[in-house]
Amino acid sequence: MDLIWQGILEAVRLIVTGDREILDVTLRTLQISGSATLISLIIGVPLGTLLALSEFRGRRFILSILNTAMGLPPVVVGLWVSIFLWRSGPFGFLNLIYTPVALVIAQAIIASPVVIGLTSAAIQQTDPKLRLLIKALGTTRIQFLWLLLKEVRFSLLAAVIAGFGAVVSEVGASMMVGGNIKGSTRVLTTATVLEVSKGNFEIAIALTIILSLLAYAVTLWLTLLQQRQHEGK
């Protein structure tokens, strides 16, 4: 119990005093996971829409793969991204391994299936009559897609929340592709692992509290947006 109490005190102290290193790590976590989430949206929303609206052989098969990939273990992504980015790997010449970019790549790969899956599910749930109706308004293809996406924005925000939540909390891939380098690829989760192995439990507890607060703050903000829109409707 003493340890938990000390951890909480340490967390308060680190937050109140605005500890430089902790602040850096927290901001970096936000940047990296935020970028990865954005990329997963750029990839995921169009692909999800395409999958939902088109009919072709093997579509169900692709959807089943995607649904599996939504639970893709980060450590799997971490190892494969590492293999590709190591100097001995095919993309070694880019010198990306152990950089923040490598972290963004790995996290975007983790979040993309979540975004694709949730987007396509959301669009499939819309009433086919509605789709027909929008088309009947004489909309162009772009207008049609825009209106459709607007219709499902509630679910799209859920996809953002799920994607961000998945990447901000994962440690396996970040450790492998980032290497937990101070000032560069150290994020809140990997910093926690390091402090535990150093025996600094108070700081580790403080980091977990900060990470939880961060994840909560972002999710709260997204949820408020989502609900406001819901009520606005």
Next chain:
Amino acid sequence: MRKTFRKHGMWTILIILMTALVLSGCGTAGNQGGSQTGSQSEPSAQPPKPANPDLILATTTSTVDSGLLDVLVPEFEKKTGYKVKTIPNGTGAALKMGEDGNADVLLVHAPASEKKLVDNQTAINYQLVMHNDFIIVGPANDPAGVKATKTSADAFKAIAAKQAIFVSRGDDSGTDKKEKDLWKAAKITPSGAWYQESGSGMGQTLNIASEKNGYTLTDRATFLANKKNLKLEIVLEGEASLLNIYHVMQVNPEKFPKVNKDGAKAFVDFMVSPETQKLIGEFGKDKFGQSLFFPDAGKKDSDIGKAA
């Protein structure tokens, strides 16, 4: 009103995420630009700017978990201008990174496995740096009576005979290799419910041993650094076979052209320089009242520990 809310929401998210992307992009671009070209107008008091500043150091968890590299790496960066990416792994993984040319310089402690890399010319400029020692730790009541033994072989025999819980790293690290060697020396093949593999680093393995009232083999540095959280004490120490010898080496640039040759050489030179050796010897004295590592640069492997 409704419309503004809607638009507002969507756009805010996009803008925030965009900002995050741009910021992180800037961060990396800034780093690369600054380090690659060295064109940023820093005052001349700043450290030199090498042509290729990124240096990947593959090492073992003990040098990181003990805090030693937190002292040495900034010193090296300040002196030479290189930017070190320290990747702590078990010695097995660190050596593999060298074998594949995925690291520039290695700092590891498994001489028998290192020899292979030196023999096949994967590692060059192979230098002795320092040693610390392994200790056997266990619960204070010492159920297997290890404190009465004199050698690690006898200690392991006692633990196996009593089937007292022993937590092994099981991760092919330098410590793990050492432990396997000691079992071999004791002529015991450990197996059974009492012999448990944690598959984790030293700090975590110590925690597991402590929680399970078990024994484990650890390096002294990690044990001292974690001691305040552990219900373990030293049950055997000071035997010659328990020495933990660290070497530093460059990955051969002739085999792997992408290796940062100059940076690796600078790091090896730094590790064996008199100033660094002094830092190593003094590391930990203020916190633990004793040295965690003993500088050995210039000595021969066989000379180490004669005095200990």
